[in-house]
Amino acid sequence: MEKAERRLMEPIAGEAIEKTQHAIQRSARKMGAHFQSLLFHKGVIYMFIGFLLGRAVILTEILPFALPFFGVLFLLKKDKALIGALSLAAGGLTISLETFLIITCHLLFFLFLQKAGAFIFKDRVRTLPAIILLAAAATRLTFTWIVYGKVTSYDAMMAGVEAGLAFILTLIFLQSIPLIASPRYKQALKSEEIICLMILIASIMTGLTGVAYMEVKAEHVFSRYIVLLFAFIGGSSIGCTVGVVTGLILSLANVGNLYQMSLLAFSGLLGGLLKEGRKIGAAAGLLIGSVLLSMYGGGTAGIMTTLLESGAAILLFFLTPKAVTASLAKHIPGTSEHAQEQQLYATRIRDVTAHRVDQFSGVFEALSQSFNAFYERSESDSSRETDLFLSTITEKTCHHCYKKEKCWVQNFQTTYDLMTQVTNETGADTYSQNRKLKKEFHSHCSKAASVEIAIEQELNEFKAGQKLNRQVQESRRLVAEQLLGVSKVMKDFSREIRRERENHYLLEEQILEALRNFGVEIGHVEIYSLEQGNVDMEMSIPFCQGHGECEKIIAPMLSDILEEQVIVKQEDCGLYPNGFCHVAFGSAKSFKVETGAAHAAKGGGLVSGDSYSMIELGVGKHAIAISDGMGNGSRAQFESNETIKLLEKILQSGIDEKVAIKTVNSILSLRTTDEVFSTLDLAIVDLQDAMCKFLKIGSTPSFIKRGDKVIKIQASNLPIGIIDDFEVDVVGEQLKAGDLLIMMSDGIFEGPKHVENHDVWMKRKISELETDDPQEVADLIMEEVIRTRSGKIEDDMTIIAAKVEHNTPKWAAIPASRYFQKKEQSVS
Incomplete structure (x- = not known):
């Protein structure tokens, strides 16, 4: 009984714990949002920074920090300028009354110059450093003259130093304060931005000068804490840089802190080098560096103080939440957090792009459905057109007839x-011969003769309207097919965008280790896809001096490991001996196509009306196309060339072959009203299984030579551009290794003179060929045709021969799978 109660209570307890966790997370988010609002929107952070910068003094008399901070705040956050001014004045008052007065005069003089400069200069950002320079120099000189009654050369020099530092700090604060005050949409910080941010933080810590407890100085504790934090996040380079910048600013405030620059730089270097030991390693680096350099700077007497200060910094470092370090690391280039953030950003951009592509695909699909629905509805409205035609006839003939009510009310169906039969018979020119129908119609209608005349008069216009309507509907159907094809292409594109790089880290390590054990040195391996027939991976190898290790060793080993033929797709060799070669590997296709072509213009001229193309479609398919423009000369060449170019572009976009040909036909038929047409002979060979699709539009037959057998491929379609719409007949044929595909224009097929049956003649000539080289085949057949014409070329001639072969690699696979079998056995 107790066990049953426990089993019943376990889910309830789990739900309660989950609800409590969610409540804690919500409370933490609310507290974080409230704290952020208090810090930034209420201006607490500006109050804190202003108070410390008001206390920051260099060489006990130079005040270069207060005015640049107020000037930048006045420019960027004018609503928080009053808080900043009061905080600066309050900070200066904690130092001395003279400091308070100088800061106040600085601010007032700046406001006066800013107001005066607004009437002259429009670019406030560019003029801000100059205004601060003038305000700092003028305020210091005026204050010295009022208090002491004179201005010495030393006073003028110090005023120039203060104004110059204020000018430089203004430029620095213009870059660093927005990093703190504004949310960052840009994820990575530049090196200059990091240094400017460090100068701002060091300037703020200068305001802690004089704050100490039992000889433990606050500026030393917080400076080491900052150095330790950035060394842990960014590594030795960032840690060393932060240490140098922070130590330099602190040494300007107090000459006694000069050795702190080397201490912080060395500690940052050690902390970054030992960051692999996590927080303990970074803290050990700071502790070792501070103890070593304190012995050189202050001797053994200051070691205890240094240990206390470093210990306090380490304590603050250990109390820093992991969320803070992770958030900072996202903005530091080179960190893993930054790389993950960049990857997440790229993923978000990819998802947004894929979503937009899906939306466009949905729009095109909806448009296609809309056109199809309209087309189907229009097809079903043929009876409605007949009714409208009959209503026109009855309006002209039956409207004033005395038998109108008897015919159309009492005997409507008869x-x-x-009238429908009379209309149909008249349209078919058989009404006059159908005596039975004519007699029956005359006995039924008292105005039969006038009705027959009206039908004959209106029928031509009715047929013209029907023909135009059919053309419009066919155009709509073609547009619907094209829109659907575009929608499918966009869906495939969206699917490719969404395909993430799969997690192949384990296999990458295994391949890397197998190749290294074989004696091949590899820099790195990146696997993007291991899909059958679509392997995609990249490697970097040391400079191979052109020995071809990738093609001869690595690719054959990968072929054995992946149990699939892998070849080198692209290779970028290193430019110097110590560099790396970057190589891309991919799946080899099962078949390859070798082609040869022969081409001649009518009369041996330079301009031929035939055009041809042999292209790789990028999806493992090879396309061969021949187009023959009507007639000869430049106009025929233009038509055939336009057909080939349009077809290439559309096929390479991924649209289906039938839709592509219909699209080309639609474009060419709508482009001009001239009766200039072109044929198209298209063959698309799948390089994975050697399946070939033939699409013949008004073209001559093609032939496949398989051993001693010759196969004829033929289809009946009108040439492109004759009619707006037509059905494309696709003929499929399974090719085999060693097959020879021969395609030709009508100048070759119908070229032989005194030949009655061109099919038999061409088959005989192909079967008699003793060579299977594609180029030789094309040349021999063209030469044979020209010989029958006594050397004359009566028409444009084009012939293409393509040989299908197994894609045998140059190098056999090298057995490397034994290594994986041993590894799997050891793991099991």
Whole structure:
């Protein structure tokens, strides 16, 4: 009984714990949002920074920090300028009354110059450093003259130093304060931005000068804490840089802190080098560096103080939440957090792009459905057109007839059927011969003769309207097919965008180790896809001096490991001996196509009306196309060339072959009203299984030579551009290794003179060929055709021969799978 109660209570307890966790997370988010609002929106952070910068003094008399901070705040956050001014004045008052007065005069003089400069200069950002320079120099000189009654050369020099530092700090604060005050949409910080931010933080810590407890100085504790934090996040380079910058600013405030620059730099270097030991390693680096350099700077007497200060910094470092370090690391280039953030950003951009592509695909699909629905509805409205035609006839003939009510009210169906039959028979020119129908119609209608005349008069216009309507509907159907094809292409594109790089880290390590054990040195391996027939991976190898290790060793080993033929797709060799070669590997296709072509213009001229193309479609397919423009000369060449170019572009976009040909036909038929047409002979060979699709539009037959057998491929379609719409017949044929595909224009097929059956003649000539080299085949057949014409070329001639072969690699696979078998056995 107790066990049953416990089993019943376990889910309830789990739900309660989950609800409590969610409540704690919500409370933490609310507290974080409230704290952020208090810090930034209420201006607490500006109050804190202003108070410490008001206390920051260099060489006990130079005040270069207060005015630049107020000037930048006045420019960027004008609503927080009053808080900043009061905080600066309060900070100066904690130092001395003279400091308070100088800061106040600085601010007042700046406001006066800023107001005066606004009437002259429009670019406030560019003029801000100059205004601060003038305000700092003028305030210091005026204050010295009022208090002491004279201005010495030393006073003028110090005023120039203060004004110059204020000018430089203004430029620095213009870059660093926005990093603190504004949310960052840009994820990575530049090196200059990091240094400017460090100068701002060091300037703020200068305001802690004089704050100490039992000889433990606050500026030393917080400076080491900052150095330790950035060394842990960014590594030795960032830690060393932060240490140098922070130590330099602190040494300007107090000459006694000069050795702190080397201490912080060395500690940052050691802390970054030992960051692999996590927080303990970074803290050990700071502790070792501070103890070593304190012995050189202050001797053994200051070691205890240094240990206390470093210990306090380490304590603050250990109390820093992991969320803070992770958030800072996202903005430091080179960190893993920054790389993950960049990857997440790229993923978000990819998802947004894929979503937009999906939306566009949905729009095109909806448009296609809309056109199809309209087309189907229009097809079903043929009876409605007949009704409208009959209503026009009855309006002209039956409207004033005394038998109108008897015919169309009492005998509606009989009258309607008779008039429909008369209309159909008249349209077919058989009404005059159908005596039975004519007699029946005359006995039924008292105005039969006038009705027959009206039908004959209106029928031509009715047929023209029907023909135009059919053309419009066919155009709509073609547009619907094209829109659907575009929608499918966009869906495939969206699917490719969403395909993430799969997690192949384990296999990458295994391949790396197997190649290294084989004696091949590899820099790195990146696997993007291991899909059958679509392997995609990249490697970097040391400079190979052109020995071809990738093609001869690595690719054959990968072929054995992946149990699939892998070849080198692209190779970028290193430019110097110590560099790396970057190589891309991919799946080899099962078949390859070798082609040869022969081409001649009518009369041996330079301009031929035939055009041809042999292209790789990028999806493992090879396309061969021949287009023959009507007639000869430049106009025929233009038509055939336009057909080939349009077809290439559309096929390479991924649209289906049938839709592509219909699109080309639609474009060419709508482009001009001239009766200039072109044929198209298209063959698309799948390089994975050697399946070939033939699409013949008004073209001559093609032939496949397989051993001693010759196969004829033929289809009947009108040439492109004759009619707006037509159905494309696709003929499929399974090719085999060693097959020879021969395609030709009509100048070759119909070229032989005194030949009655061109099919038999061409088959005989192909079967008699003793070579299987594609180029030799094309040349021999063209030469044979020209010989039958006594050397004359009566028409444009084009012939393409393509040989299908197994894609045998140059190098056999090298057995490397034994290594993986041993590894799997050891793991099991």
